[in-house]
Amino acid sequence: MGATTYAKELSPIESLKRKIVEEGIVLGDQVLKVDSFLNHRVDPVLMAEIGDTFARLFAESGVVKVLTIESSGIAPALMTALRLNVPLIFARKRKSLTLQSDLYTEKAYSFTKREENEITVSKRFIKAGDRVLIVDDFLANGQAALALARIVEQAGAEVAGIGIVIEKSFQSGRQQLLEAGYRVESLARIASLEDGTIRFAD
Ligand code: G4P
Numbered sequence: 503m504g505a506t507t508y509a510k511e512l513s514p515i516e517s518l519k520r521k522i523v524e525e526g527i528v529l530g531d532q533v534l535k536v537d538s539f540l541n542h543r544v545d546p547v548l549m550a551e552i553g554d555t556f557a558r559l560f561a562e563s564g565v566v567k568v569l570t571i572e573s574s575g576i577a578p579a580l581m582t583a584l585r586l587n588v589p590l591i592f593a594r595k596r597k598s599l600t601l602q603s604d605l606y607t608e609k610a611y612s613f614t615k616r617e618e619n620e621i622t623v624s625k626r627f628i629k630a631g632d633r634v635l636i637v638d639d640f641l642a643n644g645q646a647a648l649a650l651a652r653i654v655e656q657a658g659a660e661v662a663g664i665g666i667v668i669e670k671s672f673q674s675g676r677q678q679l680l681e682a683g684y685r686v687e688s689l690a691r692i693a694s695l696e697d698g699t700i701r702f703a704d
């Protein structure tokens with residue numbers, strides 16, 4: 503119940519865009535609420551399609567691990583990891599009981615939430631030489647993705663690419679990630695949310 507069956511002819515990207523148009527709620531000019539299928543209730547059929555799409559896009563990238571950040575990145579990242587047949591690791595925002603010295607730690611400032619998160623990943627789970635695909639639900643100012651990339655690099659591993667479900671192209675994230683030299687694949691790119699209307703970039 504709650505999962506949608508899509509007409510066969512819709513591509514995964516079209517399915518995602520249709521969901522955004524039909525169920526997205528625009529808050530001001532900056533925020534798109536999608537808690538009916540991505541951020542609170544989760545649509546497993548759509549997540550599987552997203553996983554298929556990222557797996558196809560990064561099939562030749564030698565990915566050995568997928569990395570995301572809790573909580574809303576986990577669903578699309580898990581489906582991507584399943585399709586690539588590699589493990590998923592999610593960075594934690596809460597302090598764990600593990601010794602600080604066993605963790606990679608980075609700070610990620612959230613402009614949306616106006617708070618700084620300290621994010622951590624156990625050193626046991628990313629190793630030097632790993633090629634790591636970063637997946638996240640939203641790209642706004644890029645701070646979460648950049649913090650994840652710094653963790654990958656702290657480990658002596660390599661960022662194989664960055665997969666984003668919904669990019670807000672009117673914010674600086676994409677530019678920042680491209681300038682840092684990463685390959686960015688966003689499934690839905692939103693050019694503007696002005697006047698309560700969702701306009702896609704392509
Ligand atoms: P950034 O990483 O790209 O700089 O984004 P920012 O810090 O501004 O975003 C902070 C949180 O808000 C992230 O989730 C991000 O996914 C989410 N977010 C940003 N813009 C939007 C938006 O327009 N709509 C929705 N629905 N979310 C947005 P988070 O704090 O990690 O939350 P969660 O993953 O625990 O749900």
